[in-house]
């Protein structure tokens with residue numbers, strides 16, 4: 601039996617599916633990954649997202665943050681892979697998505713239970729009073745943007761280097777990974793700690809693992825049960841058409 605057929609059958613026979621997604625699912629929506637030959641870090645210095653650097657030079661960091669995350673990526677649209685996961689949730693099969701992406705595309709596709717492991721570009725947080733604001737309500741004409749409540753610098757509400765994972769996201773992810781009977785890993789090679797541990801936690805709790813990645817990853821020969829060497833949209837298209 602072909603792996604794609606096996607994957608489809610496994611999805612059909614599972615009741616508590618969780619998806620674990622990374623940059624690869626959003627690449628086809630025009631969002632470049634951070635790493636790799638054409639990744640953002642081949643063009644930009646990662647220090648702009650270093651917390652210490654940001655606190656010392658918020659205006660420099662913000663110049664590039666605005667360019668990358670607010671001018672360039674902000675209008676990206678979900679692709680068929682995002683919509684497939686939303687559909688699977690509507691059917692009651694998929695109980696949640698743990699994503700490492702900060703682009704909000706799962707929610708835009710209609711997914712409800714999305715754990716944003718690394719936060720989101722859609723909100724800004726005050727570094728002083730911790731108030732959060734919808735990004736759309738804050739002008740980025742003058743940088744850095746300042747908190748309407750206390751006048752301190754606002755920071756995008758995603759995880760910078762040197763920052764811990766938000767507690768709630770971390771705990772919810774562990775809970776989903778522990779309870780699922782199938783985890784679908786899409787577009788992530790498992791290089792970023794601690795997010796990369798999520799599929800291992802699922803496996804330890806006896807979940808099956810379907811992996812969709814064009815190239816093999818750290819998971820492929822260790823915990824993956826069914827490996828589909830495809831782009832996210834190709835795999836979803838094939839699974840839909842079976």
Ligand SMILES: [Zn+2]
Pocket residue numbers: 726727728729730731747748749750751752
């Ligand atoms: Zn404030």
